[in-house]
Amino acid sequence: MGMNAPAWTFAALFLPFLAAALAPVLVGRFGARAAWFLALAPFLSFLNFLRFFGEISRGEVVTGGYMWAPSLNLSFSWFLDGLSLTFAALVTGIGTLIVIYSGGYLKGHPHQGRFLAFMLLFMGAMLGLVVSDSFLMLFAYWELTSIASFLLIGFDHERPAARRAALQALLVTGGGGLCLLAGLVLLWDVTGITQMSLLIHMETSLRESPFYLAILLLVLGGCFTKSAQFPFHFWLPNAMEAPTPVSAYLHSATMVKAGVYLLMRLQPALGATPAWEILLPFFGGITLVAGALMALRHTDMKMMLAYTTMASLGLLVMLTGFGSPHAVEAAVLYLVAHALFKGALFMIVGAIDHEAGTRDISKLAGLRKFMPWTFAAAVLAALSMAGLPLFFGFLAKEEIYAALAAGNPRAVFFTTLALIGNALMFAVAFGIAFKPFLGVFAHHEGVRHHIHEAPLSIFLGPAALALAGLVAGLASGVVHTYVSSPMASAILHETVTIDISTLPHIGLPLFLSLVTIAFGLAIFWKLSRVRSLMAALFESLGPGPDRGFDTALNALLHFAASVTRIVQPGRLEIYITITFVLVAAMLLVPPIVFGELPGLPPLPAGGVLVQEGLFLGIAVIGIAAVLRAGDRLTAIVSLGIQGFAVAVIFLLFGAPDLSFTQFMVETLSVVILALVMTRLRLSPSDSRPIGQRLFDGILAIACGLGFTLLLLKTFETPFDNVLTDFFNAYSKVIAHGANVVNVIIVDFRGTDTLGEIAVVTITGLAVLALIRVRAGGKTP
Template sequence: MPDLPSGLTWLALLLPFVAALVAPVLTARLGAAAAWCLALFPALAFLHFLSILPEIASGGRITGGFAWVPSLNLSFSWLLDGLSLTFALLITGIGTLIVLYAGGYMKGHPQQGRFFSYILLFMGAMLGVVVSDSFLMLFVYWELTSITSFLLIGFDHTREASRRAALQALVVTGGGGLVLLAGLIFIWNITGISQLSLLLSTGDILRESPFYLAALLLVLGGAFTKSAQFPFHFWLPNAMEAPTPVSAYLHSATMVKAGVYLLMRLNPVMGGTPAWEILLPFFGGITLLVGGVLAVRQTDLKLMLAYTTVASLGLLVMLTGFDTPYAVEAAVLYLVAHSLFKGGLFMVAGIIDHETGTRDIRLLGGLRRLMPITFAAALLGGISMAGLPPLFGFLAKEEIYAALAGANPRAILFTAVAVIGNALMFVIAFAVGLKPFIGAETKTPKHAHEGPVLLWLGPLTLALLALVGALFSGMVHRFISSPMASAVDGASQTVSVGLIPHIGMPLALSLLTVVLGILLYRGLDRLRAGVDRLVTGLGLSPDRGFDHLVSGLVRLSVRVTGVIHNGRLEVYITTTFILLALVLLVTPVVYGELPAMPAWPANLSLVEAAFLTIAVIGVAAVLSARDRLTAIVCLGIQGFALAVLFLLYGAPDLSFTQFMVETLSVVILALVMTRLRLSPTDHRPLIARLLDGAAAVACGVGFALLLIRATEAPFDATLTEFFAAYSKAIAHGANVVNVIIVDFRGVDTLGEISVVMITGLAILALIRIRVGTAAPTASVVSPPSGSFGEVKGKKKGRGK
């Protein structure tokens, strides 16, 4: 496929973020009219993507971007082909309608400007996910969708249910994003490629790698959490706590399809293996059934649609992993159809709630006379969701059965799963799109009437697009379906299904689905009660499991923190030195890197022996000192002896530094010790002394072995020659040591200065503490109620 110039694609990607930046100001100044202005931003992006359809349909693709860190092969780049362009059109097109819809739905809300900013930020993030070419860009935008969805789900942050749902979605999808990052790193290491456009041309490199399964499982972890596959499906229905524009956009048409997009994108290089063809249909099929069954249990319109979204995502994953000729085409058609009918039906549910004051299907009826435009949009959306002609959903359902139907046991099993799942979605389609509007009028909390144009414009437009798309399917296939299917399959595909059904098994299965759906719809109340008894009897709830997991992690963290962070400095220091000693001693033993013991020098001079003896005497003096002040003074003996040895071996600069450091250390520590009110002697028990002594000796021996092993290696003069050659030329300094410290290691020196400064401030704080003022100061701030306060109270009591 030829690569085409990127043109204004970078501007189209930037427009949602610009709109998010100006949204609060425009909303504050223009009020309800701000929705029309803000909708222009995604509309312009949509027109740009629409303008490049002919180039993509002819087999081209658009790439662009710039190198970010060339040495690490990291870039900020994008890729537009049939797959990413279709998603970009859905995101910007439906996004335009959602912005208008939110203008009517959120009218008068004091935080409407903030809401617009959040949803436009999400739009930009989701757009970035589907057009990303580089792995880095994909991951950054992937996690940004999790963050912005967290803000949108928890928009009504005064409600506990909203906060919980937002946190749950962030934990599940954000955690899945980290798993995906690991998978992308695996793919990068296997192929040496960090761009999708290049990865797609690598053939079987990934599939033939011994690490293929590990990479696949990590990628599936990211995709399954984002697209709410079983057992991670529970976060999506809970996300219905968000305002309806969020549900209509994030959780039906865009965000939840990010995982499906990723699987479709990687299908050419990771698909076609036994693992792919087992895991995806298995989990997709389970998700389809679980979502469909739980949907009929609900009475809230949004929850009914949310669980069918879970089911639809399972169907898409199942089709993506299937290995029959029509499977990719069916997945492509159903993805487009689902975005149209589910986005519209969610908006219909929001209109009903907005105008009647309830979403409970048991309290709704007879709305067709009061809300005729909404009824038309709902009915068309329901027909498409049910897979009936002449809507686009019918084309998708026909292709699904053409892809799954077969005589082998595997085909029969998944065909049965699809029939049952589609029948359950048939029930919900008419339960939402028809049932509230027929029958006798019911009394609702608010007097029902048709909503304003901003509310019904979106669902009516999507419903008409589903109708027009089916009537003119040839044009849709040419510009949308075929290029998208070709990108997913990795080879040229031509989609040709139309309103004339497949004669044979697909048509028979379609009729079976309709008959089964009608029967279940007529007994919806009994079906709902039966499913409720079944689910209640099983007592299985991944949602409750998530709560138990989080509470268990909290309890574990409290226990671990209580052990390793108990507020006692001596425990921290002892633990640090023990771990350091283990690293220094265990590692060389395990890897056979112990040094050979050096021989005693035969030509040791009298002066060298004298100062070495002085150092040993200094150590003995420290160990035998009866008070801390004497120990500090004796500690300087070794430092001075070592400084003389440096001087004897031709390192006057290092010797002078050592003299200064030892002098200052002894003086400062002595002054500090005279100002602090500490016990003059060490009252540690014998066991504590032995433990501390053993840790100290182990660290000393470990460092000695490390230094001896380092000196045994051949001397590498590379750095020596470099500094000698460039100190004068680059840093204009004749003293090589000074140049290294000030110029070549300037940042390191700055860090050392910072450490000394922080240490000085800490010492100053210790000196200024007085026993007479410490206790009253501690009692000014009362600890919170509970165990923490009790512990602090006990500690203060012991201090007294």
């Protein structure tokens, strides 16, 4: 790696964020053309990562970063191997096309600059996530993707559906993020490691740790919510409320694959255990079949693709957890193929919606006459999604069947799930590629009369990705050398060579592929009938997790309101009472329960005892004056007697500075309180009932006794004069002050003193505002 490689990689990670900051300004100046300029940021990042494929394919890794807090082993560091480099290339490469696509799709939109800023922010967050080496960096970017997706999904914030979908995505993925944080903290505690590149060498100690299952479940909580695994899948289809560029990017190469990425990254450390090989295939298989079935019940093409994305994510999780090298190889191939064909199909649906004014597949036909090039791109992407020969999707499907097919019941079960899911997704792909384009065009309600080919900015992205799926299949040897094999090697932590080609090989995988094609064609032929059956089926099942989310959220809000009414009733005396009850409990309960009560200190002899007793008696007289005061003003003035008595005691013990401070505080407190209280009714006395007085008196005595016991217990410990010696030795040398107390306040703890001054200042301003309040409640 060259001398400037770390600097270039660091710049590549921040280019999307820089472009996000410039987006509103550039769009305001250049309009939709600004998207072409902004696309340079991810494109330059893509070129930076592209140059690493050679050395990564030779088994090397690229690391870099900067130490942040060395004492805590926290750093801003990145780690590039076959897995993270492939994801980085997908994020930036597809991101470049998405930015250009967004410029054409949202041309003329008044908030296009804001949209592009959010999109580039999301891109930078996802890029940082996949290359992160440190746990802290990974989690920070993980949460940033949730925040950015919230902004993108809720971009059309005037629609309640968009706001609900954005909030739902944020709550689900944010809750999963908290689980992930707990899992990462446990990983740190168990291994003492804070970097992903080192964690993969700790598989033995992790699997033997008593905390392994807790770590696995917490990590799965983060990954399953992010990658929309059952039963957390419901947020992903609702995210279709976002504009189509968001759907195309989020569902192809970014956020929804973040969970899959982390599972692949952690497989060397957490995989190859019964829990891993049971939980991942089980939930992945359910997600695969459920997503594929639900895709068939919709007529909105974006929803159809959204549910097939859910199914594809389930397939990836199932393969990742299956436990064999071939399954990982299949997951690698399918992940890359899915990014290409799904990104293309989403953008094609957006192009249809942009030109025809609708995404309803039941209202569209004959568009091939008006959009021939879009039709060609749709066919190429659909053929790859269907897994037909010559396309990269075919390689993935063949490898899936080669990895899963075997004679044992477990293999038969998961092979059947994969076959059903692939066949259903085959039908969806063909439905989107052929139903809107073939047949006779008709003017249904909501369909525009004048339809034409999409502009270059909209057509470029789907055409490039659809062709990439074909080229990758034809040049599979090159792709395996630089992408597939290094990626699988990084996941398995051993050298892997993938050599599957697009030429069909006679065997069980080919037979299963033929069965998949036949099954998929049959469903496609009767797509309308199957759609009706699926709609009726899911309707009969009743409310699903999406409705359950609303129920749970409403219950949480009602519970929070009930708790708030109890603990926040709006009465200051209740808050003060609760506070002092807790203080008394914390001070008295522990020493009584654990037998840590202090002994009585020896009483001083001579005149000092007389003087102390005298001023303590004055303090008692002050308390009695407060309690017996006939009005509130008298009580306030009497309140200062205790403070003055304490100040004299400080003076007797040789602390004149502290005594002077106490005198000033007590004087100012009485004056300020008196000034404030002049705006209130001061004539009434305290009219609390005898029961309330008794309770308050007991509470006050309990708090005073608690603090007294705490101080006495503190005095029983040997005096540590380390700080005393330090301040005595350095106050004159460092701060050039002979008064040690002043030096401590002004120099050694100057920031603390500044904070205290700020608090006093703010309090003074608040008091001044209260003093200026008129009797009618209005300020001058």
